[in-house]
Amino acid sequence: MISARPPVKPARKRRIAVLTSGGDAPGMNGAVRAVVRMAIHSGSVAFAVHEGYEGLVAGGDLIKQMNWEDVRGWLSRGGTLIGSARSMRFRERSGRLAAAKNLVLRGIDALVVCGGDGSLTGADVFRSEWPSLLLELVKSGDLTEAQITPYTSLNIVGLVGSIDNDMSGTDATIGCYSSLTRICDAVDDVFDTATSHQRGFVIEVMGRHCGWLALMSAISTGADWLFIPEMPPRDGWEDDMCSVITKNRERGKRRTIVIVAEGAQDRHLNKIGSTTVKDILSTRLGLDTRVTVLGHTQRGGPPCAYDRTLSTLQGVEAVKAVLDVAPDAPSPVIIIRENKIERMPLMEAVKQTQEVAARIKAKDFDTAMALRDSEFKEYYSAYMNTTSVDHPKMRVSEEKRMRVAIVHVGAPAGGMNPATRAAVGYCLTRGHTPIAIHNGFPGLCRHHADKPIGSVREVSWLESDNWVNEGGSEIGTNRGLPGDDLENTAKAFEMYRFDALFIVGGFEAFTAASQLRKARDYYSAFKIPITVLPATISNNVPGTEYSLGSDTCLNTLIQFCDAIRQSASSSRRRVFVVETQGGKSGYIATTAGLAVGAAAVYIPEEGINIKMLSRDIEFLRHNFATDRGANRAGKIILRNETASNTYTTQVIADMIKEEANGRFESRAAVPGHFQQGGKPSPMDRTRAMRMAIRCVQHLEAYAGKSKDEIAGDDYSTAVIGVKGSRILFSPMGGPGGLEFKDTDWDRRRPKNEFWLDLQNLVDILSGRSNYGNDILAGRTEDLANQGST
Numbered sequence: 001m002i003s004a005r006p007p008v009k010p011a012r013k014r015r016i017a018v019l020t021s022g023g024d025a026p027g028m029n030g031a032v033r034a035v036v037r038m039a040i041h042s043g044s045v046a047f048a049v050h051e052g053y054e055g056l057v058a059g060g061d062l063i064k065q066m067n068w069e070d071v072r073g074w075l076s077r078g079g080t081l082i083g084s085a086r087s088m089r090f091r092e093r094s095g096r097l098a099a100a101k102n103l104v105l106r107g108i109d110a111l112v113v114c115g116g117d118g119s120l121t122g123a124d125v126f127r128s129e130w131p132s133l134l135l136e137l138v139k140s141g142d143l144t145e146a147q148i149t150p151y152t153s154l155n156i157v158g159l160v161g162s163i164d165n166d167m168s169g170t171d172a173t174i175g176c177y178s179s180l181t182r183i184c185d186a187v188d189d190v191f192d193t194a195t196s197h198q199r200g201f202v203i204e205v206m207g208r209h210c211g212w213l214a215l216m217s218a219i220s221t222g223a224d225w226l227f228i229p230e231m232p233p234r235d236g237w238e239d240d241m242c243s244v245i246t247k248n249r250e251r252g253k254r255r256t257i258v259i260v261a262e263g264a265q266d267r268h269l270n271k272i273g274s275t276t277v278k279d280i281l282s283t284r285l286g287l288d289t290r291v292t293v294l295g296h297t298q299r300g301g302p303p304c305a306y307d308r309t310l311s312t313l314q315g316v317e318a319v320k321a322v323l324d325v326a327p328d329a330p331s332p333v334i335i336i337r338e339n340k341i342e343r344m345p346l347m348e349a350v351k352q353t354q355e356v357a358a359r360i361k362a363k364d365f366d367t368a369m370a371l372r373d374s375e376f377k378e379y380y381s382a383y384m385n386t387t388s389v390d391h392p393k394m395r396v397s398e399e400k401r402m403r404v405a406i407v408h409v410g411a412p413a414g415g416m417n418p419a420t421r422a423a424v425g426y427c428l429t430r431g432h433t434p435i436a437i438h439n440g441f442p443g444l445c446r447h448h449a450d451k452p453i454g455s456v457r458e459v460s461w462l463e464s465d466n467w468v469n470e471g472g473s474e475i476g477t478n479r480g481l482p483g484d485d486l487e488n489t490a491k492a493f494e495m496y497r498f499d500a501l502f503i504v505g506g507f508e509a510f511t512a513a514s515q516l517r518k519a520r521d522y523y524s525a526f527k528i529p530i531t532v533l534p535a536t537i538s539n540n541v542p543g544t545e546y547s548l549g550s551d552t553c554l555n556t557l558i559q560f561c562d563a564i565r566q567s568a569s570s571s572r573r574r575v576f577v578v579e580t581q582g583g584k585s586g587y588i589a590t591t592a593g594l595a596v597g598a599a600a601v602y603i604p605e606e607g608i609n610i611k612m613l614s615r616d617i618e619f620l621r622h623n624f625a626t627d628r629g630a631n632r633a634g635k636i637i638l639r640n641e642t643a644s645n646t647y648t649t650q651v652i653a654d655m656i657k658e659e660a661n662g663r664f665e666s667r668a669a670v671p672g673h674f675q676q677g678g679k680p681s682p683m684d685r686t687r688a689m690r691m692a693i694r695c696v697q698h699l700e701a702y703a704g705k706s707k708d709e710i711a712g713d714d715y716s717t718a719v720i721g722v723k724g725s726r727i728l729f730s731p732m733g734g735p736g737g738l739e740f741k742d743t744d745w746d747r748r749r750p751k752n753e754f755w756l757d758l759q760n761l762v763d764i765l766s767g768r769s770n771y772g773n774d775i776l777a778g779r780t781e782d783l784a785n786q787g788s789t
């Protein structure tokens with residue numbers, strides 16, 4: 001996931017305060033921890049303002065200096081530990097005058113505000129008024145000229161923390177994916193009871209005036225109908241809704257789920273409430289229907305993996321922004337676009353957000369949708385195009401209809417099923433024929449003609465609809481490659497008249513596509529368009545920074561680590577060495593390390609040596625000795641399964657125990673294939689939908705082309721991927737293709753792994769880099785060299 005700029009060198013000593021404001025959001029604590037530690041690491045002084053803007057106005061004990069240990073263990077905690085508030089006083093100039101005075105008196109010259117659209121609007125007001133507030137304070141005699149002189153400008157940096165994801169300019173806000181996880185867990189559970197009784201459920205989700213939570217949960221759970229404020233249904237929606245639900249029932253669906261955003265409205269801005277919807281379903285369709293209002297359960301609980309990493313990286317970026325933004329430059333807000341942390345002027349983001357509200361009020365819904373963020377509109381049409389397959393206008397002409405084969409290759413990964421479901425739904429909407437190849441390429445070659453059912457089967461809408469939240473691979477996956485039997489693979493391609501191939505899987509899927517491409521010279525059956533959608537927990541597929549399943553894996557890993565840390569904390573003075581999967585890529589170990597605040601992470605890219613181990617044992621010793629009563633906090637070390645042949649997980653745990661001389665203990669823990677299982681995370685589900693549809697669209701572009709035209713186009717065998725702030729296709733072959741340029745075939749990973757710098761960040765935030773710097777010095781260079789060989 002997420003890439004970020006490398007940490008900055010200290011510029012000058014600053015006094016940086018952080019506050020959380022508005023509705024609390026999971027991940028806010030991670031942001032505060034990162035701001036505090038990064039500030040201290042860069043030689044600045046860190047402060048926390050308690051109770052949001054209320055604390056800023058009140059001052060006194062509510063503004064406290066923070067030490068490194070004060071934020072220990074905060075990453076996994078829900079809510080905000082420094083408190084939040086909706087402050088009426090800050091809305092008044094008198095309150096902001098008091099706030100300005102409190103900052104100046106403490107010498108605080110930078111303020112990081114983590115909150116939603118309201119909080120950041122407040123921050124923008126404060127920023128714009130700052131010079132006039134200071135002048136007024138001098139005029140009233142509250143401060144002197146001399147006192148304000150060093151503070152003529154206040155650096156304000158915004159961090160978007162809100163479950164609503166209602167800030168324009170950023171794809172995600174800190175907390176929105178945790179909240180989405182809570183919603184999806186609840187709806188997944190409702191599935192069972194709804195299906196048992198063939199009931200309808202109307203589920204109301206939060207989000208005030210923003211439909212992001214509603215839309216993404218509808219996609220993640222395959223809801224039959226959706227109401228969001230930005231795109232109200234057309235007049236007569238009651239008939240439309242009933243007709244879609246009736247058709248879905250006629251197709252055999254036993255449950256009906258309708259998601260209603262709390263701010264839902266019709267085109268005349270009249271509220272559409274969940275009870276109204278329920279009444280319509282009950283009276284018009286005679287459907288036994290219940291309403292479930294999820295309420296504040298959506299805001300509580302520990303942050304998901306994404307929110308821990310996002311809040312950490314954005315907190316770090318906020319400190320960097322304080323340190324490197326010129327005093328008179330516009331205040332930035334830290335955003336994320338796809339996989340890239342960026343900055344944009346706070347004023348611009350606030351203006352755009354306000355414009356969304358204004359457009360909705362003016363009933364200009366199309367513009368409101370477009371202004372939300374780049375993904376929103378795409379997700380909305382993806383949902384519409386797959387939820388019901390009755391879109392006559394979407395059908396392509398007869399001669400452009402394709403037989404699209406779908407195959408899974410490699411180890412199972414969360415998101416494989418939702419991706420297949422999305423591809424099937426989209427194919428049916430367009431008039432194509434989706435065909436599943438069961439049990440991978442060996443299944444195709446050996447079992448296609450089995451009786452009574454072979455391994456090559458058309459997929460119906462109803463069959464695939466149930467895959468929306470299923471983990472693993474329903475059509476079966478394995479590591480068999482087409483190269484093991486090219487001849488029979490080609491014969492089967494011909495026999496079943498495949499016009500296009502959609503491969504979902506990891507490094508083997510990538511290898512399979514490469515083999516098919518290279519074999520085109522000998523087998524014309526392979527001269528069809530082929531797309532690979534990376535799906536592997538290892539996240540080691542060239543051409544992308546994100547593979548389906550990696551987010552699900554990270555979530556299972558952090559749950560495992562949280563539970564283990566609790567055990568370690570209870571036993572006191574214990575270190576757990578946890579072994580992660582990931583093959584020869586340290587991505588999972590490193591990202592999980594960032595999300596759980598690991599003391600150290602061992603990865604194959606770097607290897608393990610005795611010097612490193614001895615330094616780390618010293619670091620642990622030092623840590624336990626100086627924890628100042630916080631030694632309850634258990635420590636986690638993560639070791640990728642292939643980091644070293646000699647220093648196995650057990651050996652490392654034993655060495656730590658031996659060397660600790662009874663001062664602390666250690667244990668090894670191996671979650672193993674637990675990391676591949678479980679229901680896919682909402683991020684893997686929603687991205688599966690979006691990327692699978694893009695893959696089929698890419699395949700469609702080749703309809704009507706000759707075999708040689710297809711074979712002559714490098715993009716006819718392509719991998720879809722997230723690269724920085726974009727989603728794009730990269731060709732497998734050709735001089736600039738992934739196979740030649742980007743693939744370290746021996747180590748089964750990309751030549752350049754985008755996340756390598758995160759290793760340094762794990763060390764900075766755990767304090768490891770302050771300890772034994774001599775050993776870590778030069779690491780970035782070493783890693784970069786290894787990555788490019």
Ligand SMILES: Nc1ncnc2c1ncn2[C@@H]1O[C@H](COP(=O)(O)OP(=O)(O)OP(=O)(O)O)[C@@H](O)[C@H]1O
Binds near residue numbers: 091163
């Ligand atoms: N225009 C404004 N001027 C000054 N302060 C403001 C303004 N708008 C909001 N604030 C401050 O920000 C606080 C939080 O705003 P709000 O209640 O809208 O929540 P939010 O930050 O949007 O978070 P969420 O919507 O996720 O709960 C307000 O209570 C107020 O103190």
Ligand SMILES: O=P(O)(O)OC[C@H]1O[C@](O)(CO)[C@@H](O)[C@@H]1O
Binds near residue numbers: 023
């Ligand atoms: O917790 P409160 O103050 O009732 O606010 C509820 C609102 O806060 C949010 O949870 C976050 O903005 C909204 O989704 C919801 O409308």
Ligand SMILES: [Mg+2]
Binds near residue numbers: 117118162164166208
């Ligand atoms: Mg808000």
